[in-house]
Amino acid sequence: MSAQSVNWPPPSSSAAPPPPPLPLLLLLCLAGWHGALGLAPVPLRNVSVDVGDNVTVVCSNEGRAQIFGTSNKITWIREGREDGQSKRLTVEPSGLLKLINVSRFDTGDYYCTLDDDAVRDRISVQVRTPPPALHNVWVKPSTILANILWEVAGTGGYPIIDFTAEYRLKPSPGDEADDWKPIIPTHIPPNSRQIDVYHLEPNTTYSFRVWATNQLGRGDIVEVEGHTHHSVEELELARHLLAGVENFDTRVWVAAVGIVMGTLMVLGFGTCYLLYRECKAPCVSFRCFLLNLSAAGGAGSD
Numbered sequence: 001m002s003a004q005s006v007n008w009p010p011p012s013s014s015a016a017p018p019p020p021p022l023p024l025l026l027l028l029c030l031a032g033w034h035g036a037l038g039l040a041p042v043p044l045r046n047v048s049v050d051v052g053d054n055v056t057v058v059c060s061n062e063g064r065a066q067i068f069g070t071s072n073k074i075t076w077i078r079e080g081r082e083d084g085q086s087k088r089l090t091v092e093p094s095g096l097l098k099l100i101n102v103s104r105f106d107t108g109d110y111y112c113t114l115d116d117d118a119v120r121d122r123i124s125v126q127v128r129t130p131p132p133a134l135h136n137v138w139v140k141p142s143t144i145l146a147n148i149l150w151e152v153a154g155t156g157g158y159p160i161i162d163f164t165a166e167y168r169l170k171p172s173p174g175d176e177a178d179d180w181k182p183i184i185p186t187h188i189p190p191n192s193r194q195i196d197v198y199h200l201e202p203n204t205t206y207s208f209r210v211w212a213t214n215q216l217g218r219g220d221i222v223e224v225e226g227h228t229h230h231s232v233e234e235l236e237l238a239r240h241l242l243a244g245v246e247n248f249d250t251r252v253w254v255a256a257v258g259i260v261m262g263t264l265m266v267l268g269f270g271t272c273y274l275l276y277r278e279c280k281a282p283c284v285s286f287r288c289f290l291l292n293l294s295a296a297g298g299a300g301s302d
């Protein structure tokens with residue numbers, strides 16, 4: 001019996017494990033330090049709320065939705081804001097954290113302590129908003145058309161439904177600005193990252209604005225300027241191209257397709273007829289063809 005206990009653990013595994021590498025040690029140190037502060041062991045929970053709504057969060061004890069007794073002092077702290085706690089953070093007598101009429105600035109991590117002791121719960125509050133302003137909005141002007149391009153910086157928490165773009169003449173100083181004109185289509189699909197504007201005047205400065213919309217509403221608007229080119233040749237070319245775009249008539253298409261299909265059908269019928277005649281004249285020619293083939297094969301193998 002005693003020999004058995006001496007042999008445990010077995011000799012093969014009795015060799016000391018290699019010391020952990022230095023970075024791991026550092027990490028362990030950090031974790032220990034965080035543990036002492038009570039930050040590491042408590043997992044972060046996500047709570048999402050629409051901008052303008054109220055949210056109430058329970059300080060739950062390690063996942064158990066337990067509301068501590070009123071005899072306990074529950075403190076809620078916003079991480080990174082330990083110095084100046086936001087006035088918007090209110091704690092109800094029962095210890096619930098309540099955020100009223102949340103704004104995007106309430107997005108952040110909060111934690112609660114019980115009797116100023118260890119951290120009991122951590123939540124990450126995500127405030128969903130209309131989409132933020134689009135990134136890198138710019139205009140590629142030509143003579144009488146312009147191409148507006150943009151990038152998406154974020155959705156605000158809900159998928160983007162569509163984009164909207166508008167334009168107007170840039171008012172000269174002292175003049176009253178025109179109304180914004182919509183750029184067609186008015187609902188630009190959410191996967192688009194550019195739109196063309198037609199019917200501009202050459203050598204003219206325009207303002208363009210564009211924004212994204214999600215289910216919470218229209219996002220921040222970005223406004224840019226563009227000055228159309230002046231070039232006679234380019235102007236003519238653009239007018240020509242545009243005329244094609246504008247006056248494009250589906251009937252022309254249908255006629256063209258009809259002519260092509262008609263030609264193909266006539267050719268097809270002709271071929272059928274020829275084949276039919278060929279077959280009626282008994283298959284002499286076909287046999288000749290086969291004979292020729294085998295003759296050629298025989299010659300090849302010789």
Ligand SMILES: *[C@@H]1O[C@H](CO)[C@@H](O)[C@H](O)[C@H]1NC(C)=O
Nearest residue numbers: 043044045046047124125126
């Ligand atoms: C919380 O949200 C973040 C992204 O905002 C995500 O990476 C993480 O997995 C979420 N955690 C849980 C527990 O859902």
Ligand SMILES: *[C@@H]1O[C@H](CO)[C@@H](O)[C@H](O)[C@H]1NC(C)=O
Nearest residue numbers: 052053054055099100101102
């Ligand atoms: C949020 O709470 C405030 C005060 O308690 C109340 O007046 C308001 O109606 C609430 N808003 C919503 C959207 O419930």
Ligand SMILES: *[C@@H]1O[C@H](CO)[C@@H](O)[C@H](O)[C@H]1NC(C)=O
Nearest residue numbers: 051052053100101102103104
């Ligand atoms: C909510 O906050 C916004 C600004 O963040 C303010 O304009 C609005 O009046 C507030 N609404 C209520 C009901 O307090």
Ligand SMILES: *[C@@H]1O[C@H](CO)[C@@H](O)[C@H](O)[C@H]1NC(C)=O
Nearest residue numbers: 202203204205229230231232
């Ligand atoms: C473009 O417009 C400016 C004033 O808006 C004018 O001075 C200039 O001559 C114009 N250029 C051409 C090539 O027409």
